[in-house]
Amino acid sequence: xxxxxxxxxxxxxxxxxxxxxxxxxxxxxxxxxxxxxxxxxxxxxxxxxxxxxxxxxxxxxxxxxxxxxxxxxxxxxxxxxxxxxxxxxxxxxxxxxxxxxxxxxxxxxxxxxxxxxxxxxxxxxxxxxxxxxxxxxxxxxxxxxxxxxx
Amino acid sequence: xxxxxxxxxxxxxxxxxxxxxxxxxxxxxxxxxxxxxxxxxxxxxxxxxxxxxxxxxxxxxxxxxxxxxxxxxxxxxxxxxxxxxxxxxxxxxxxxxxxxxxxxxxxxxxxxxxxxxxxxxxxxxxxxxxxxxxxxxxxxxxxxxxxxxxxxxxxxxxxxxxxxxxxxxxxxxxxxxxxxxxxxxxxxxxxxxxxxxxxxxxxxxxxxxxxxxxxxxxxxxxxxxxxxxxxxxxxxxxxxxxxxxxxxxxxxxxxxxxxxxxxxxxxxxxxxxxxxxxxxxxxxxxxxxxxxxxxxxxxxxxxxxxxxxxxxxxxxxxxxxxxxxxxxxxxxxxxxxxxxxxxxxxxxxxxxxxxxxxxxxxxxxxxxxxxxxxxxxxxxxxxxxxxxxxxxxxxxxxxxxxxxxxxxxxxxxxxxxxxxxxxxxxxxxxxxxxxxxxxxxxxxxxxxxxxxxxxxxxxxxxxxxxxxxxxxxxxxxxxxxxxxxxxxxxxxxxxxxxxxxxxxxxxxxxxxxxxxxxxxxxxxxxxxxxxxxxxxxxxxxxxxxxxxxxxxxxxxxxxxxxxxxxxxxxxxxxxxxxxxxxxxxxxxxxxxxxxxxxxxxxxxxxxxxxxxxxxxxxxxxxxxxxxxxxxxxxxxxxxxxxxxxxxxxxxxxxxxxxxxxx
Amino acid sequence: xxxxxxxxxxxxxxxxxxxxxxxxxxxxxxxxxxxxxxxxxxxxxxxxxxxxxxxxxxxxxxxxxxxxxxxxxxxxxxxxxxxxxxxxxxxxxxxxxxxxxxxxxxxxxxxxxxxxxxxxxxxxxxxxxxxxxxxxxxxxxxxxxxxxxxxxxxxxxxxxxxxxxxxxxxxxxxxxxxx
Numbered sequence: 003x004x005x006x007x008x009x010x011x012x013x014x015x016x017x018x019x020x021x022x023x024x025x026x027x028x029x030x031x032x033x034x035x036x037x038x039x040x041x042x043x044x045x046x047x048x049x050x051x052x053x054x055x056x057x058x059x060x061x062x063x064x065x066x067x068x069x070x071x072x073x074x075x076x077x078x079x080x081x082x083x084x085x086x087x088x089x090x091x092x093x094x095x096x097x098x099x100x101x102x103x104x105x106x107x108x109x110x111x112x113x114x115x116x117x118x119x120x121x122x123x124x125x126x127x128x129x130x131x132x133x134x135x136x137x138x139x140x141x142x143x144x145x146x147x148x149x150x151x152x
Numbered sequence: 153x154x155x156x157x158x159x160x161x162x163x164x165x166x167x168x169x170x171x172x173x174x175x176x177x178x179x180x181x182x183x184x185x186x187x188x189x190x191x192x193x194x195x196x197x198x199x200x201x202x203x204x205x206x207x208x209x210x211x212x213x214x215x216x217x218x219x220x221x222x223x224x225x226x227x228x229x230x231x232x233x234x235x236x237x238x239x240x241x242x243x244x245x246x247x248x249x250x251x252x253x254x255x256x257x258x259x260x261x262x263x264x265x266x267x268x269x270x271x272x273x274x275x276x277x278x279x280x281x282x283x284x285x286x287x288x289x290x291x292x293x294x295x296x297x298x299x300x301x302x303x304x305x306x307x308x309x310x311x312x313x314x315x316x317x318x319x320x321x322x323x324x325x326x327x328x329x330x331x332x333x334x335x336x337x338x339x340x341x342x343x344x345x346x347x348x349x350x351x352x353x354x355x356x357x358x359x360x361x362x363x364x365x366x367x368x369x370x371x372x373x374x375x376x377x378x379x380x381x382x383x384x385x386x387x388x389x390x391x392x393x394x395x396x397x398x399x400x401x402x403x404x405x406x407x408x409x410x411x412x413x414x415x416x417x418x419x420x421x422x423x424x425x426x427x428x429x430x431x432x433x434x435x436x437x438x439x440x441x442x443x444x445x446x447x448x449x450x451x452x453x454x455x456x457x458x459x460x461x462x463x464x465x466x467x468x469x470x471x472x473x474x475x476x477x478x479x480x481x482x483x484x485x486x487x488x489x490x491x492x493x494x495x496x497x498x499x500x501x502x503x504x505x506x507x508x509x510x511x512x513x514x515x516x517x518x519x520x521x522x523x524x525x526x527x528x529x530x531x532x533x534x535x536x537x538x539x540x541x542x543x544x545x546x547x548x549x550x551x552x553x554x555x556x557x558x559x560x561x562x563x564x565x566x567x568x569x570x571x572x573x574x575x576x577x578x579x580x581x582x583x584x585x586x587x588x589x590x591x592x593x594x595x596x597x598x599x600x601x602x603x604x605x606x607x608x609x610x611x612x613x614x615x616x617x618x619x620x621x622x623x624x625x626x627x628x629x630x631x632x633x634x635x636x637x638x639x640x641x642x643x644x645x646x647x648x649x650x651x652x653x654x655x656x657x658x659x660x661x662x663x664x665x666x667x668x669x670x671x672x673x674x675x676x677x678x679x680x681x682x683x684x685x686x687x688x689x690x691x692x693x694x695x696x697x698x699x700x701x702x703x704x705x706x707x708x709x710x711x712x713x714x715x716x717x718x719x720x721x722x723x724x725x726x727x728x729x730x731x732x733x734x735x736x737x738x739x740x741x742x743x744x745x746x747x748x749x750x751x752x753x754x755x756x757x758x759x760x761x762x763x764x765x766x767x768x769x770x771x772x773x774x775x776x777x778x779x780x781x782x783x784x785x786x787x788x789x790x791x792x793x794x795x796x797x798x799x800x801x802x803x804x805x806x807x808x809x810x811x812x813x814x
Numbered sequence: 815x816x817x818x819x820x821x822x823x824x825x826x827x828x829x830x831x832x833x834x835x836x837x838x839x840x841x842x843x844x845x846x847x848x849x850x851x852x853x854x855x856x857x858x859x860x861x862x863x864x865x866x867x868x869x870x871x872x873x874x875x876x877x878x879x880x881x882x883x884x885x886x887x888x889x890x891x892x893x894x895x896x897x898x899x900x901x902x903x904x905x906x907x908x909x910x911x912x913x914x915x916x917x918x919x920x921x922x923x924x925x926x927x928x929x930x931x932x933x934x935x936x937x938x939x940x941x942x943x944x945x946x947x948x949x950x951x952x953x954x955x956x957x958x959x960x961x962x963x964x965x966x967x968x969x970x971x972x973x974x975x976x977x978x979x980x981x982x983x984x985x986x987x988x989x990x991x992x993x
Binding site for chain 1: 388390393395434497506516517520537538543547602636672673674752760
């Protein structure tokens, strides 16, 4: 199976043939459903493909799932309900936006933590400079003393 | 025969690279200048033999020598000539040969332009580069040999190049991207050589800067082209998907962007020394990690290579000593590099630090999102998780907005400290002008969106502040005629780079917020409305290309009753592989693209037709080109031309008012 | 800042290497774990392929341990798998139930005529609704369903003799022992 995904590459954009733009004409009851449909199929992952959303895949399962999304929307399901429907059947894999769970909190809080660390580094380097500007720091004083004692 | 000679040439290049490590090392040990100098002449030799090997493989492609397995699986007699050549780098083995060629080019350029360095330093830099090259040659020859013959039974016809790759994009994108990836090995080698020789003074930063800027410019160009290629070739209308392979090129870019800024601070003010060295190591490490991960298949990506589990082990055997060794060397030496130079929170150093913090955090966040699924699977024992665009956009966009906000003020900053009045002068007026312009953009482009107004405001503030800074610099010169031209090129480079960011941001936000997409069922003669446009379909006819047949549709796009474009999207069937390709046709207008692609044929000559309206999408790549041009321009700055040899150069302790940022 | 802090990057890199080492050991990135393990087969109301006019539902899957096999005429590896399914039925007498997935029923009946029919019956899933409820993402896929109609195992891809004997047979034996 894996061997078949050969495609070239280098490159960073080299793609697997079966995942090319799925273009199909759907009939939408109204514009809101159309917009929600396009948003949903963009944020759900094709379970069979390497890394393509439902919108970008021609795989049989992607076609079926697109039809299912539309059917559920027409039935009046909310976006969250559609996502829940997919999650119950295909698990976390199908959601491009990971859910908040005990195993994903690091994913969501990690960036925040990194940003805070970054901010504190930026702040502290500026602050320490002010101190040294107006007086010698402990280590400078020690160094100076050492030099004077020579 | 020529193929065997080519193979042999690469073996010689490998041996020469080995000598280029050993001889100068002995020279260093015995303090023998002649042996040390051998590194440069050997660099030329490595290049020449790699080039010969490369040409031999091109020859095999051009002459359809299908006895070579690699040629047989990626080419075909009917393939147009330019694609026969570029097919060489369309898959793992050949693209890795290109990688080694690019490595030898950079090494040779360093050998050519590093004469003013001290003999020791020059030898050390070239040894580092040669050692990397030697590793690449070993990897190429032992695990990924593109010269291998498929004897005695070889096909009479080749399997053909994947039709997706039969495109101008394949010709230019990989070479540029590799120039960027591999180019980062130069600042890396400078950093390692300086750590090794304990000569990490400011001249190291000065020497690294033009190389880093150039490699970074190539990387920018490579990524920009890749994005553009994906956009028009995939019939998908997107230009970025946060795919693992895209991220693999984007993380090094973010790090390299931080590096070019921190190098400036290190060179001018002697600050952030150890941090800059670490960034130089990171930059190339991530480009290695990214490029190799893609090849190992460990990251699930659309842009996958054929997966070979054994290659994974070989890759780790290469990555661990190179990256791990560098980081350990850093660990051993970096503590002594702490700088004693100080700055205030309003100083330019502080802005550069902010830039570095934001870019490094961004890179770390992208890396986290890319590797998290792997860790998730490891820790849960096989559960899979997907991390896609919604996540990356949510965490990445705020960081970029903060970066743009920082950029607005950074242009006016001075080394060490900046007067508050200097930072705020005229900003009230600018705020109003930028706000009016931003609202104007949003109104002209379509329905009003707060996101567009906000990002456009940031973009205009950047542009206005750039203009202000340029104007101030010109005003200070006495001669009105020469004043614009007498600015150091580095100033213009900075202006181009930052303006490019503003342009790209404007393109991104407008495209994302206002794109229209419609998949239509259209029989010949049908009309449909998409956004502000009318689309009429006139059916398809059959055409024949050099190695494909196609249905070519005719679609007229009109606005307010006036035809503005006739588009000819194609559905191609390539003869050798029988694969079907969607070839979109795009009408480019100043305010946006109209993009039409054919889907499936339906009954009675009707087709599923996809129409995208992509406002300002070109701005994304135009901005990328500006950024890359800035990088190229900076290396022609006078200060880097024929630099005088100085083993060490102290940072000027006094903050200079006219110091150049960028 | 402690002096050791300059070694942090090296430690982070070591962590990444461990992660990658694990990554290289992973079997197949395409294999998705099933969400439906130990759940009852989802309810459905679908026609039978061979007994024309009859409808089938989840209750028809209970009573004995069965293999629920998702197949289609457009799936070339289903033909490869067919021989093994026939062999399993002939040697073990295990009940095999087909889900004819996204297929044309006439073509499917012709296919069975040509290759033989070891199945007890086939559920016609023309629009893939049952398949989606089962979390199927390709064909062939095979589920082990116990006598109570609970899904106990899912195999993606062709069931070969090796797969059957190493994975399915012990599992089925366990289920038998438990009941």
